[in-house]
Amino acid sequence: MENCYDLLIIGGGPAGLSAAIYGGRAKLKTLIINKGAVGGLVNATREIVNYPGYLKVSGPDLMKDFKKHAENVGVEFLKDEVISVDYNQVLKTLTTRKGKQVSAKAVIIACGSEPRLLNIPGEKRLRGMGVAYCATCDADFFEGEDVVVVGSGDQAIEEGMYITKFARKVTVIVLHDEGVLDCNKASAERAFNNKKMEFIWNSTVEEVLGEENVEGVKLKNIKTGSSSILDCQGVFFFVGMIPSTSFLRDSGLEIDQKGYIPVNDLMETNIEGVYAVGDNRVKYLRQVVSAAGDGAAAAVAAERYIEEIENFNAKVLKSDKKVLLLFFNASVSESLQYGAMLEEIVSECSDRYEIIRVDTATKKTLAKKYHIKDIPAAVVLDKGEKIKDLEISMDKEKMKFNLFS
Amino acid sequence: MKCEAKTKKIIVLGLDGMDPSLTKKFMDEGKLPNIKKFVERGAQREDLVMLGGLPTITPPLWTTLATGAYPGTHGITCFWNQDHDDLSGIVYNLDSRMSKAEPLWNVSAEAGKKTLVWHWPGSAWPPSSTNPNLYVVDGAQPAAVQMSAANVDTEKFLVASEKIKKVIYKPKYINETGAGCVIEELEEDKFSAEDAKALLERHKRPSIVNIELDHTRGELSLVMPPYDVINSPIKPAEGWVNAPEGAKEFSVITDNGLTRRPALVLKNAQGIYDRVAIYQSKNEKEPLFELEEDKLIVNVIDKVNVNGNLVPSTRSFKVLEIAPDGSEVRMWLGTAYDINNDERWHPKQLYRDVIDNVGYVPCFSQLGGKNYEFSARVLQPVWQNYAQWQADALNYLIEKHGFEIIFSHLHMIDAQGHIIWSFAKEREDSDTDPLAYQKLIENCYIHADEYIGSFLHLLDEEWTVIITSDHGLVCRQDLPPLLGDPGGVNVRVMQELGFTALKKDESGNELAEIDWEKTIAVNTRSAYIWLNLKGRNPHGIVDPADKYEVEEKIIDALYGYRDPKTGKGIVSLALRNKDAVILGLDGPETGDIVFFLKEGNNRTHGDCLPTAECYFDTSISPIFIAAGKGLKEGFTTTRVIREVDLTPTMAVLAGLRMPAQCEGAPVYQILED
Amino acid sequence: MPLHQLDDDSFEEIIYDNGEACLVVFSRKSCHVCQEVVPVLEELEYKYHGKFGFYRVDIEEQKTLFQRFSFKGVPQIIFFKNGEYQGKLSGKVEDEQVEEKISNTLD
Numbered sequence A: 001m002e003n004c005y006d007l008l009i010i011g012g013g014p015a016g017l018s019a020a021i022y023g024g025r026a027k028l029k030t031l032i033i034n035k036g037a038v039g040g041l042v043n044a045t046r047e048i049v050n051y052p053g054y055l056k057v058s059g060p061d062l063m064k065d066f067k068k069h070a071e072n073v074g075v076e077f078l079k080d081e082v083i084s085v086d087y088n089q090v091l092k093t094l095t096t097r098k099g100k101q102v103s104a105k106a107v108i109i110a111c112g113s114e115p116r117l118l119n120i121p122g123e124k125r126l127r128g129m130g131v132a133y134c135a136t137c138d139a140d141f142f143e144g145e146d147v148v149v150v151g152s153g154d155q156a157i158e159e160g161m162y163i164t165k166f167a168r169k170v171t172v173i174v175l176h177d178e179g180v181l182d183c184n185k186a187s188a189e190r191a192f193n194n195k196k197m198e199f200i201w202n203s204t205v206e207e208v209l210g211e212e213n214v215e216g217v218k219l220k221n222i223k224t225g226s227s228s229i230l231d232c233q234g235v236f237f238f239v240g241m242i243p244s245t246s247f248l249r250d251s252g253l254e255i256d257q258k259g260y261i262p263v264n265d266l267m268e269t270n271i272e273g274v275y276a277v278g279d280n281r282v283k284y285l286r287q288v289v290s291a292a293g294d295g296a297a298a299a300v301a302a303e304r305y306i307e308e309i310e311n312f313n314a315k316v317l318k319s320d321k322k323v324l325l326l327f328f329n330a331s332v333s334e335s336l337q338y339g340a341m342l343e344e345i346v347s348e349c350s351d352r353y354e355i356i357r358v359d360t361a362t363k364k365t366l367a368k369k370y371h372i373k374d375i376p377a378a379v380v381l382d383k384g385e386k387i388k389d390l391e392i393s394m395d396k397e398k399m400k401f402n403l404f405s
Numbered sequence B: 001m002k003c004e005a006k007t008k009k010i011i012v013l014g015l016d017g018m019d020p021s022l023t024k025k026f027m028d029e030g031k032l033p034n035i036k037k038f039v040e041r042g043a044q045r046e047d048l049v050m051l052g053g054l055p056t057i058t059p060p061l062w063t064t065l066a067t068g069a070y071p072g073t074h075g076i077t078c079f080w081n082q083d084h085d086d087l088s089g090i091v092y093n094l095d096s097r098m099s100k101a102e103p104l105w106n107v108s109a110e111a112g113k114k115t116l117v118w119h120w121p122g123s124a125w126p127p128s129s130t131n132p133n134l135y136v137v138d139g140a141q142p143a144a145v146q147m148s149a150a151n152v153d154t155e156k157f158l159v160a161s162e163k164i165k166k167v168i169y170k171p172k173y174i175n176e177t178g179a180g181c182v183i184e185e186l187e188e189d190k191f192s193a194e195d196a197k198a199l200l201e202r203h204k205r206p207s208i209v210n211i212e213l214d215h216t217r218g219e220l221s222l223v224m225p226p227y228d229v230i231n232s233p234i235k236p237a238e239g240w241v242n243a244p245e246g247a248k249e250f251s252v253i254t255d256n257g258l259t260r261r262p263a264l265v266l267k268n269a270q271g272i273y274d275r276v277a278i279y280q281s282k283n284e285k286e287p288l289f290e291l292e293e294d295k296l297i298v299n300v301i302d303k304v305n306v307n308g309n310l311v312p313s314t315r316s317f318k319v320l321e322i323a324p325d326g327s328e329v330r331m332w333l334g335t336a337y338d339i340n341n342d343e344r345w346h347p348k349q350l351y352r353d354v355i356d357n358v359g360y361v362p363c364f365s366q367l368g369g370k371n372y373e374f375s376a377r378v379l380q381p382v383w384q385n386y387a388q389w390q391a392d393a394l395n396y397l398i399e400k401h402g403f404e405i406i407f408s409h410l411h412m413i414d415a416q417g418h419i420i421w422s423f424a425k426e427r428e429d430s431d432t433d434p435l436a437y438q439k440l441i442e443n444c445y446i447h448a449d450e451y452i453g454s455f456l457h458l459l460d461e462e463w464t465v466i467i468t469s470d471h472g473l474v475c476r477q478d479l480p481p482l483l484g485d486p487g488g489v490n491v492r493v494m495q496e497l498g499f500t501a502l503k504k505d506e507s508g509n510e511l512a513e514i515d516w517e518k519t520i521a522v523n524t525r526s527a528y529i530w531l532n533l534k535g536r537n538p539h540g541i542v543d544p545a546d547k548y549e550v551e552e553k554i555i556d557a558l559y560g561y562r563d564p565k566t567g568k569g570i571v572s573l574a575l576r577n578k579d580a581v582i583l584g585l586d587g588p589e590t591g592d593i594v595f596f597l598k599e600g601n602n603r604t605h606g607d608c609l610p611t612a613e614c615y616f617d618t619s620i621s622p623i624f625i626a627a628g629k630g631l632k633e634g635f636t637t638t639r640v641i642r643e644v645d646l647t648p649t650m651a652v653l654a655g656l657r658m659p660a661q662c663e664g665a666p667v668y669q670i671l672e673d
Numbered sequence C: 001m002p003l004h005q006l007d008d009d010s011f012e013e014i015i016y017d018n019g020e021a022c023l024v025v026f027s028r029k030s031c032h033v034c035q036e037v038v039p040v041l042e043e044l045e046y047k048y049h050g051k052f053g054f055y056r057v058d059i060e061e062q063k064t065l066f067q068r069f070s071f072k073g074v075p076q077i078i079f080f081k082n083g084e085y086q087g088k089l090s091g092k093v094e095d096e097q098v099e100e101k102i103s104n105t106l107d
Ligand SMILES: Cc1cc2nc3c(=O)[nH]c(=O)nc-3n(C[C@H](O)[C@H](O)[C@H](O)COP(=O)(O)OP(=O)(O)OC[C@H]3O[C@@H](n4cnc5c(N)ncnc54)[C@H](O)[C@@H]3O)c2cc1C
Pocket: A010, A011, A012, A013, A014, A015, A016, A033, A034, A035, A036, A037, A038, A039, A040, A041, A042, A044, A045, A047, A048, A049, A050, A051, A080, A081, A082, A083, A110, A111, A112, A113, A155, A241, A244, A247, A277, A278, A279, A280, A286, A287, A288, A289, A291
């Protein structure tokens, strides 16, 4: 099948690319679907000084290396955006904006994040006419002019400092009390010493003013509630990022309130065969190096998972005996006893059955596929086709009868 | 107070910047026949002088003329008012909601008199009475009707030539040299387009900060305001559906660079290129319109592209030159006005009425300055045309609508004053010909006389006509050290005196920003000095207990200051706020200190006493001429007529009550017994 | 396929003289948002071949053109039909927005 892969990766940032490299090297048929330029958010970073092995590298250059590496191990790329997912089958299916459907045994979500919009009046209307989100792109248009930076995180302060190379003055609008910035200490110190940088504390921007071009911003002091107007020709918004996971909202995937996906050490989500990595997942540090690490872990976990389902399929389909799928869960002691009993029966009485144990704690998809609600449960398959649900009884004789009548 | 009416109908012909000294000079030379007739039939002082109010600035004084109240009382204290939260901030003032005094037009409307307020740049817009007898047209910007709301594209100058290689559209260009308009290369601008635009559209902003480090952001910015420059190659016409033989083509770029109209240079039967035809596109058979050299074409209707919407608008053109061989064309394109914009007309149907019966509102021009050709061939004729339209419009309204009280204002003299007056004198930085410019000043007064002449008939129709102005204008000496400019904070002298400090960047360069931690006081909005007072100003450093003493120190320092160039003092008068009541300039809207520059050290107007005189018989004084019903005929008085006296005089003439805050007194001496 | 690049002369000719319904994207190499938007247009161009023109202006190379429009940032996509400006899109845009604007322009 042309549109069928072993491993699908949504997002081509460092997390997705690292996963792809591991996937490709494990000889998985791997596809990255990425909507923007390959490299993700890193493309927007002028300078990276904390990625091991590189003293200093530009974001786009580093990502070129990542991409080359991925291509080298046979990874395919599709430039498109995933807009919906179906995780209900063993084979997961993704639909793209351009209407393409692709499916795979495992999916890694590596969609990263996008800049948050404040959705205040003027923000949208004056975009490109003084409202900007990218210092590298637009800072030099503000040569000799007054610029406002909204936000005080690493990005806001570092980009703000870059803008001072061009602007006459950069005024940073900070939510917090005087002296408190969200960025790292070193940046804060440099910013405070930068004569072209000024700070307005306890304030937010309520509106961007101007007819054709930005002419000023309306500020609100959140302590006193008073409003004021600050003249400027440019406004750069750096008010944080939000994970690009909204298209996954109704997929059954667990997502927290902020849009992050909880995972375990193996990057496994609540759905079997679906992994979340990089900036998308709940985690402590969101950096290129940790994104790459996540990608590696997820790819390896996916590889194992794929191997398992392949094993399972091989066993079930190739078996000349009937297959008894035995669903258990370690926390339900009854299911363990029942399993032991069935195994006993089969080994005592016949070679007509092969037993395959299915742990419902991890193999949720299989449980779902066979509509298993309560455990213990068992299903009889012949050449992969289900022939019956086994009626459950803890009476050994009755079970024998159920199996062999 | 109310008395028997002496007249039913009064029209005030306000001419911004009209100077009694120049008027008398040209009148005595026989050049102003219409004004002479008014004077002969009227009652005024021999010298035509009205004692000017202070500061000698448009919005406060037109407000005074309409209310009879001093600026300290009505609260409009300069071109801008003070932003009290930020001493470097200034607040736009052409807004009636900021005036605390009742205008006479509200009184007359409420008394049942049909009253028209026409482009009065002093607390007229928005209308402050809902009385249906009150009609108001614009006044939200000093220059001309429609400029405050309907302008959709700024004025431009085009140079097309076979020598020009590519099409260039340079928005908001500030041509400091006054030379031609060929853009050599993309030079780094001293002003960015944004700056220039901000200068042009200051009136659209409620509040701005303008820190003046030199004269370019003050007085000088008025001499040569920015305009758009278009350069285009001229080539043989190519790809046209219907281009006559021998036609050459060029491009006209408008609408912020968005629109291009292709144009042809055409030759006559003798083979001389003498016309320009502008087309919608090369696919059209017929041009939109044709232009001839030296002919002002007004109010051609075209569509202006405003953010992708095509807005039907008027535009005016004048071709200054067509080279006989068609190798060069130079032409002016006026400001475009949206023809459907009636925002500044009250009631709105007045707009339709006027444009249907008198014609579309024509534009004015700001080109000129050092460029004599622009001054003589664009600025003046365009204003002359505007004045004619305004006279027609007022006469139409008088005739058709039965108005009884009219307050009207024409900006023509002041507008040209800022742009060309200073060149009536030899200038070090300019090779302009003073005599030629003196002639332009004379022309401007002749145009004013023509305008005034359009109302001469009213004297025979039971009208009372009052010709007046807010202030005069002078052909200044050299600009003074940076103090007293009305456009914002004047840094230099106060910095030298140690009262104002600027911030510096890492490398020690000055920033155009006040360092409030080190600033004791600032001079802002021409005449005013504010102390940076603890508890009152956000970053105040002066203890209120020391206020009196600091004021004294500043006043002494002002009087003691010497212009480094001349060694002479530059301040003629400096008073504490409480003492400035003698000038009508006390109260919360002026400053802790009020001061004025000495005669000879002043700008075109705005920073000195109203009695100042200057080169070429120019003076800062406003004018007062009154004639017609209720007034003595051919009468002169020695009475000092003050600006606050206009309103009470009109009230007495028309039998109206005095407006609530009126502080003047009727000029009894000129009233008919 | 890379978009056809315009300079001062070809801008006049294609946008105004030919009056083709088209868009022009103003971009620069150092802008990563442009690097995302331009490929979107490149793909759309294929779809609209023969119906709608797609052009590019590099603002580093064509300073006069850029200055003429007084833009404050890139990318900017401006739309024309019959030589008349029809509006613009600024900053990061998705293909749907571009297509919507194209269909408005063609209407
Ligand atoms: C200003 C700034 C500076 C930074 N500096 C550094 C630094 O110096 N060092 C460092 O280590 N880290 C830095 N970071 C953090 C680093 O960029 C991120 O942690 C890292 O990029 C996360 O990688 P990712 O692969 O998870 O996501 P991303 O890099 O965001 O990539 C996600 C990709 O997925 C695509 N995508 C999203 N949704 C879909 C969809 N539905 N379908 C298809 N594709 C989709 C996106 O277009 C994007 O290409 C910085 C971040 C910022 C904002």
